[in-house]
Amino acid sequence: MNNIVLVGRLTSDPEIKDLDDGKKVTNVTIAVTRNYKNADGKYETDFINVTLWDGIAATTMDYCKKGDVIGVKGRLQSSSFENKDGEKEFRTNVIAERVTFLSSKTKDVPDNER
Secondary structure (H helix, E strand, O other), X not given: OOOEEEEEEEOOOOXXXXXXXXXXXXXXXXXXXXXXXXXXXXXXXXXXXXXXXXHHHHHHHHHOOOOOEEEEEEEEEEEEEEOOOOOEEEEXXXXXXXXXXXXXXOOOOOHHHO
C-alpha cells in the first residue's frame, strides 16, 4: 500500500502550468514540522515536494497562498534521471490525490475543501 498523509504550510504561492496535452500541474513545497524536538530543544522542519494535477491544482492555486496550512493525502512516486555529470539520480515526490485547506487567508474557500 502506498499512502501518505501530510499537514504543512505552503512555502510559496502555487503557480499552475498548462501542459501540451491539456493537463494542468502545480508543483508546491510544504513545510512539515516534525513532532519531536532535536538535541538543541528545537523542532525541525522537512520541506516536501508535492505535485498537484488538474482540478486539485486549479483549486489550490485559486484558494491558497504562501503560508497557508494544507493537508495532503496522496502517494509516493519515485523516478530516476541522468544528471549533467552522467550519474544516475533518484527523486521521490508526493503525488496529491486530495488536498484539504486547513487555514486560508482567502475567505471564499469551498466548504468541502476546508
